[in-house]
Amino acid sequence: MRIVGRTEQGKVRSNNEDFFAVDEVIGLAALADGMGGLNAGEVASARAVDVVFEAFRRVLRGDLELDFDGRAELLEASVREANQRVYELGQSRFDYHGMGTTLVSATICGREVALAHVGDSRAYRFGEHGLRQISTDHSVVQQLVEDGVLSRDEARRAPNRNIVTRAIGIDVDVDVDVSRLTLTANELVMLCSDGLTDVVADADIEGCLQRCAREPAGLVDSLIEAALDAGGTDNVSVVILLP
Numbered sequence: 067m068r069i070v071g072r073t074e075q076g077k078v079r080s081n082n083e084d085f086f087a088v089d090e091v092i093g094l095a096a097l098a099d100g101m102g103g104l105n106a107g108e109v110a111s112a113r114a115v116d117v118v119f120e121a122f123r124r125v126l127r128g129d130l131e132l133d134f135d136g137r138a139e140l141l142e143a144s145v146r147e148a149n150q151r152v153y154e155l156g157q158s159r160f161d162y163h164g165m166g167t168t169l170v171s172a173t174i175c176g177r178e179v180a181l182a183h184v185g186d187s188r189a190y191r192f193g194e195h196g197l198r199q200i201s202t203d204h205s206v207v208q209q210l211v212e213d214g215v216l217s218r219d220e221a222r223r224a225p226n227r228n229i230v231t232r233a234i235g236i237d238v239d240v241d242v243d244v245s246r247l248t249l250t251a252n253e254l255v256m257l258c259s260d261g262l263t264d265v266v267a268d269a270d271i272e273g274c275l276q277r278c279a280r281e282p283a284g285l286v287d288s289l290i291e292a293a294l295d296a297g298g299t300d301n302v303s304v305v306i307l308l309p
Contacts, residue, residue, distance in 0.1 A: 067174060069095050070282040071305035074290050076261060077298035083107035083167075084259050084303040087115050093137075094122055095305045096171035099187050099259040101233060110152050110167040114234045117148040118171055134246075137173045138180035142244045145171060145182045145234075149242075152235030166233040170201060170257050177249040177309045182242050185230045186260055189245075190271075193253030197272040200245055200255075204232035222264060254282070254308045258289070261302030266292045282306040 069088040075081065083100030085108070096115045100107025121144035126132060132140065148169065156162045168185025181189045186203040202208065206229040210216040216224060234240060249255070254275075262271070266289070274292060278285035286304045293302040 067093060068282045068308040069093070069174070069305065070286050071095065071097070071257075071303065072286045072290055073301065073303035074294065074298070076301050077294060079301055081108060082301045083111055084261065084301040085111040085115050086257075086303050086305055087119055088305060089119065092123065092126055093174040094119065094141075094171070095174075095257060095307055096169065097187055097257045097259060097303050097305050098170075098234070099168045099185070099261075099301070099303070101166045101168070101230070106156075106162045106165040107167060109162060110156070110165040110235050113152050113155055114148040114167050114169050117151045118144045118169070121147045122173070134175045134178045134180070137175055138244065138246055141171060141173050141180050141182045142242050145169060145184065145242050146240070149184070149234045149240045150238065153238050156235050164236075166235040168230065168259070169234045172255060172257060172307055174255070174307050174309060177251075178246070179249060179255055179307065180244065180246050181255075182244045184240055184242055185233050186228075188258055188260075188263060190256045190258070191247065191249070191253055192256060192272070192275045193250055197268055197275060199268075200247065202243065203230075204243075205230050219267075222267070227264065228260065249309055254306055256289075257305040257307075259301060259303040261298075261300035262289060262293045262304060265296035265299060280308070282308050
């Protein structure tokens with residue numbers, strides 16, 4: 067198993083509100099994109115990821131034989147705990163009030179992967195059938211796509227594309243989307259923030275994946291550089307999970 071990630075501030079933003087963490091030993095990855103229009107997005111993203119890892123490790127220490135179904139349930143519970151803790155932190159200080167973040171997380175065991183996400187940071191799978199988005203954005207433009215008002219390409223350029231309809235830390239409770247998949251021998255999973263997908267088309271992402279699919283570190287670098295070459299208008303983060 068390989069899990070590799072990288073984050074970059076980009077060429078425009080004055081700080082980096084993205085945050086990620088990976089742990090190959092326990093097979094866990096999480097990536098968050100703090101909501102820049104609100105207060106302390108960088109605090110919210112870091113706190114959300116930290117809590118996911120704290121909650122996941124807390125249970126694993128007491129149950130080393132946890133099976134995949136248990137891991138999937140634990141991942142969802144960890145994301146829910148992250149939401150509650152970020153919400154509480156946001157209520158504790160005036161300058162944190164209203165902060166929030168997206169969150170996409172994955173646990174991998176052999177070729178089985180469970181994903182849990184809130185917001186518009188994405189999860190993809192890539193293999194012989196090409197690039198396929200697993201997660202569904204919780205955003206205004208995604209609803210317009212589903213309603214047939216916008217195409218996917220138009221949505222990528224829409225001025226309101228960064229308005230999310232669901233986020234970590236905004237309310238005391240949150241709905242978490244959870245999915246499970248079994249990877250084939252040559253498949254991988256990619257987690258990313260919208261700093262990649264807003265500026266690099268799916269076809270170009272797929273091209274990077276085809277060139278470097280079995281070299282996760284090189285693949286992460288290639289995707290980050292593609293986003294920077296396209297203007298680097300936002301923070302950009304990528305995590306690759308390879309069984």
